[in-house]
Amino acid sequence: MNYLVTGAAGFIGSNLIDRLLDGGHSVLGVDNFSTGREEFLRSALSSGRFRLRRLDLLYDSLLPFMDDIDIVVHFAANADVRFGPDHPTKDLEQNTIVTARVLEAVRQAGVKRVAFASTGSVYGESPVVPTPEDAPFPVQTSLYGASKLAAEGMICAYAEAFDITAFIFRFVSILGERYTHGHVFDFYQQLSEHNDVVHVLGDGSQRKSYLYVQDCVDAILLVLQCTDSKVNIFNLGTDEYCDVNQSLSWICEYLNVKPRRVYSGGNRGWIGDSPVIFLDCSSIRSLGWRPLLSIREGIIRTVKFLDANRWVCSRATNEPSIKTRSASQR
Amino acid sequence: MNYLVTGAAGFIGSNLIDRLLDGGHSVLGVDNFSTGREEFLRSALSSGRFRLRRLDLLYDSLLPFMDDIDIVVHFAANADVRFGPDHPTKDLEQNTIVTARVLEAVRQAGVKRVAFASTGSVYGESPVVPTPEDAPFPVQTSLYGASKLAAEGMICAYAEAFDITAFIFRFVSILGERYTHGHVFDFYQQLSEHNDVVHVLGDGSQRKSYLYVQDCVDAILLVLQCTDSKVNIFNLGTDEYCDVNQSLSWICEYLNVKPRRVYSGGNRGWIGDSPVIFLDCSSIRSLGWRPLLSIREGIIRTVKFLDANRWVCSRATNEPSIKTRSASQR
Numbered sequence: 001m002n003y004l005v006t007g008a009a010g011f012i013g014s015n016l017i018d019r020l021l022d023g024g025h026s027v028l029g030v031d032n033f034s035t036g037r038e039e040f041l042r043s044a045l046s047s048g049r050f051r052l053r054r055l056d057l058l059y060d061s062l063l064p065f066m067d068d069i070d071i072v073v074h075f076a077a078n079a080d081v082r083f084g085p086d087h088p089t090k091d092l093e094q095n096t097i098v099t100a101r102v103l104e105a106v107r108q109a110g111v112k113r114v115a116f117a118s119t120g121s122v123y124g125e126s127p128v129v130p131t132p133e134d135a136p137f138p139v140q141t142s143l144y145g146a147s148k149l150a151a152e153g154m155i156c157a158y159a160e161a162f163d164i165t166a167f168i169f170r171f172v173s174i175l176g177e178r179y180t181h182g183h184v185f186d187f188y189q190q191l192s193e194h195n196d197v198v199h200v201l202g203d204g205s206q207r208k209s210y211l212y213v214q215d216c217v218d219a220i221l222l223v224l225q226c227t228d229s230k231v232n233i234f235n236l237g238t239d240e241y242c243d244v245n246q247s248l249s250w251i252c253e254y255l256n257v258k259p260r261r262v263y264s265g266g267n268r269g270w271i272g273d274s275p276v277i278f279l280d281c282s283s284i285r286s287l288g289w290r291p292l293l294s295i296r297e298g299i300i301r302t303v304k305f306l307d308a309n310r311w312v313c314s315r316a317t318n319e320p321s322i323k324t325r326s327a328s329q330r
Numbered sequence: 331m332n333y334l335v336t337g338a339a340g341f342i343g344s345n346l347i348d349r350l351l352d353g354g355h356s357v358l359g360v361d362n363f364s365t366g367r368e369e370f371l372r373s374a375l376s377s378g379r380f381r382l383r384r385l386d387l388l389y390d391s392l393l394p395f396m397d398d399i400d401i402v403v404h405f406a407a408n409a410d411v412r413f414g415p416d417h418p419t420k421d422l423e424q425n426t427i428v429t430a431r432v433l434e435a436v437r438q439a440g441v442k443r444v445a446f447a448s449t450g451s452v453y454g455e456s457p458v459v460p461t462p463e464d465a466p467f468p469v470q471t472s473l474y475g476a477s478k479l480a481a482e483g484m485i486c487a488y489a490e491a492f493d494i495t496a497f498i499f500r501f502v503s504i505l506g507e508r509y510t511h512g513h514v515f516d517f518y519q520q521l522s523e524h525n526d527v528v529h530v531l532g533d534g535s536q537r538k539s540y541l542y543v544q545d546c547v548d549a550i551l552l553v554l555q556c557t558d559s560k561v562n563i564f565n566l567g568t569d570e571y572c573d574v575n576q577s578l579s580w581i582c583e584y585l586n587v588k589p590r591r592v593y594s595g596g597n598r599g600w601i602g603d604s605p606v607i608f609l610d611c612s613s614i615r616s617l618g619w620r621p622l623l624s625i626r627e628g629i630i631r632t633v634k635f636l637d638a639n640r641w642v643c644s645r646a647t648n649e650p651s652i653k654t655r656s657a658s659q660r
Contacts (some may be wrong), residue, residue: 085491088437092430100422107418123467124486134466137453139561140483141490150426151482155471156454157476161415161601204338231469271491 003027004268006057007076008037008103009277011178012117012171014044015221015301016073016211022048023221026064031076032056037312040178043151057098060318066109071224074102075117077148080181082270084143091147101149101156113226114159115167119153120209120237120277121145132280133170133233138277152233166230167223172237172279175298176213177305180290181311183208183244183269183283184299188252188306189313195257201269204261208274212288215291222289235279250299253306333357334399336387336432337406341508341513341621342447342501344374345542346403346550351377353551358395361406362386367642387428389428396439401554402433406449409512411475412600414473419479421501428609429481430617431560433488439655444489445497445554449476449540450607451644452500460610462610463500463563482563497553502567502648505628506543510642513538513574513599517581518636519643525587533598534575534591537568537606542628543623552619565609568621580629585637 003020007013008029013036017027026049028042033054044050053065057076068073076092099116106114115298118172122145124138140146147274152168159166173182183201190198252258268277295300306312333350337343338359343366347357356379359371374380383395387406396402408424429446436444453461454468456597470476482498489496503512513531518527549566552588575591582588597605623631636642 051625084487088432088434088488088491092427092484096426097422100419104418137467138463139563140486143484143487143491146480146483149483150476153470153476153479154422154473157471157473157602160471161418251445272487284633285645309436 001025003070003073004030004062004070005075006063007036007074007117008052009033009038010075010181011149012213012216013075014040014172015176016075016217017041017044017050019217020223021049023051027051029068030055030062030065031042035079035180037178037180038260039108057101058093062102062105063108064208066105066111069111069204071107071113071115072102072106072111072113073169074099077117080169081121081144081272085271088143093141094098095144095147096150099232100154101208103154106164107158107162113165113222114154114155116151116169118148118168118170119145119162120154120170120172120235120279121274122149125274129276130278130280131233131235138303139272144272145249148181151186156231165228166232168231168233169220169223170233170279171216172209172211172214172233172277175210175273175302177301178213179302179305182300183247184251185234185306185313187248188303190249192310192313195255196259198246198248198259198260198261200244200263202244202266202273203263204248204267205243205267205275206273207277207278208241209240209241210295210298211237212301213260214292215293218328219284219289222287223284226287234284236284237279237281238295239281240295241278242295250296251303254300254303331354331397331400333401333403333442334360334395335405336360336394337366337447339363339368339371340405341510342504342543343405344370344508345506346405346547347371347374347380348546349551351379352637355379358383358399360385360392360395362389365409365510367508367510372459387431392432392435393438396435396441399439399441400650401443401445402436402441403445404429404532407447408474409529411451411472411474411602414600418473421473424598425474425477426480430484434483437488437492437496440558443495443497444485445550446481446499447595448478448483448498448500449475450483450500450502450565450609451604452479455604460608461565461607461612463565463613471604474602480564486561486574496562496632497557498561498563499550499553499610500563500565501546502539502541503605504543504546505632506538507631508543509632509635513577514564514581514632515636515643517578518633521581521585521587521589522643525585526589528578528589528591529579530574530591531595532574532596532603533593534578535573535605536599536603537571537573537608539571540607540625540628541567541621542623542631543621549614549619552617553614557615564589564614567609567611568625571608572625577629580626581633584633
């Protein structure tokens with residue numbers, strides 16, 4: 001199959017691409033390299049079945065790149081939840097409007113399958129925990145969640161209107177190799193700079209579920225292979241959770257440090273942070289999938305990755321050194 | 331209080347404005363007159379407490395008009411559900427992006443109250459009928475519903491991030507004076523041209539709930555007066571429904587015509603049409619509100635209005651003849 005993957009140089013996108021190439025598929029990867037890392041595509045670029053295009057999907061159309069594409073996997077996004085209120089239109093532009101533009105290209109090209117990276121944040125602060133896909137109509141608490149909800153809605157409406165099969169994945173936070181932001185990253189970065197003190201957003205009691213990236217990719221590939229309703233929505237998470245304090249303890253134990261913990265206070269790390277993210281994953285489990293790594297193992301693997309790839313923590317530029325051709329140079 | 335109402339020259343907006351002025355409030359009305367009618371503001375314009383600005387909110391900022399505004403009532407929208415697939419980006423632009431721009435002006439001006447006209451279409455084809463505000467997480471079936479859901483999500487996220495009180499009204503179809511589109515309009519227009527035959531979209535079995543516009547305005551004013559949670563979401567509809575065939579019979583009876591009925595077939599009038607829209611309105615009823623007119627009475631009043639205002643059915647231009655000053659002429 002011919003895949004087009006947006007957000008190709010991102011954490012989840014690049015891991016998915018490696019697995020697709022391993023599976024014998026061809027992949028056209030697209031990224032604007034605003035947060036994506038060329039290094040994550042080193043292996044993919046050595047494959048004869050991978051092509052890469054640097055495009056900014058807010059301005060560049062995907063349409064010229066749709067020839068022979070069987071499925072568009074739209075994983076490009078502003079994945080930063082925390083700083084939403086600092087730039088209130090960024091989520092709208094990067095997540096909602098970019099998704100609309102991707103959908104228009106899909107429709108115009110006649111592509112019939114679209115997969116989308118959504119988030120457990122669309123549930124806001126759900127009264128039902130663990131939260132199933134058909135939880136009560138949520139009230140949004142973050143601009144990020146709202147922008148992903150908007151994208152989901154458009155994808156479903158396009159599926160209805162234009163005979164497209166849609167796959168929507170609502171992720172918990174994903175951990176593992178090529179992880180570049182989130183609480184493990186923050187803690188690791190702090191402890192690299194000073195191992196005597198660590199600052200914790202909130203009171204550390206926020207309960208979160210984390211999923212290891214290869215388990216996440218397993219689930220995505222399984223769904224794409226064996227479901228074909230008009231709209232297929234799956235929570236992807238684990239059946240366990242930890243709180244931020246526990247997670248920090250595992251990180252400190254692995255790094256063999258004993259920092260003093262300074263809390264910003266409150267049961268939310270930031271505006272729009274949900275004190276509990278714990279998804280009911282019985283739908284994806286009913287397909288036979290289960291995660292192979294525990295949250296603790298996922299966290300340790302993430303710290304190992306960061307420890308072995310310190311450059312991830314000290315990025316100076318968004319420019320890729322590997323030459324990619326822009327749309328105008330095709 | 332000082333109200334800013336977008337979609338001021340629209341069906342619901344203009345009726346709301348008349349009632350606000352009757353109540354002693356001051357109103358700044360904004361409309362781009364793409365579908366709004368200057369005639370609907372004739373009474374308002376004779377009030378010393380009403381000002382009107384012609385603005386296109388996709389391009390013109392509301393910020394310069396926010397001085398002393400206590401609440402923004404954002405009712406401007408592309409209200410056409412049926413033709414969504416013919417112009418897939420219109421709902422995104424007119425409903426989602428315009429709402430984002432309104433919210434940015436609200437935030438920057440420090441206005442603390444926002445009311446929004448949403449729709450029962452956000453429930454898609456809900457498995458729960460009558461459908462309450464906390465129905466299962468809906469799957470969108472129309473671009474219109476998706477665009478309103480997106481706007482709702484942003485409004486709630488702004489409420490959370492910027493200390494704004496939000497009022498969201500999910501309307502069934504509204505009927506009454508100044509009604510300018512929908513099935514009563516279509517039937518009336520057809521029967522004016524030829525009373526021997528009438529074309530019905532779908533099989534006529536679609537069950538819908540309709541609310542009379544003054545009952546709708548009563549509910550809005552009540553909510554604005556007596557609720558003040560961070561986010562206040564209310565279904566607005568009646569506790570009864572009718573099917574399209576019944577509605578057509580009432581119209582024919584009133585007009586004293588007996589047309590042959592020709593059906594396009596299927597249980598949906600168009601792509602994204604919901605075979606059943608019937609909302610659980612116990613939340614708004616718990617505040618003491620109830621509709622004064624039945625669906626049948628609302629339909630008859632609508633036909634009477636159209637009969638007395640045939641110009642509504644034969645509009646030649648979007649240009650208002652009443653002079654309004656654009657942003658640049660202030």
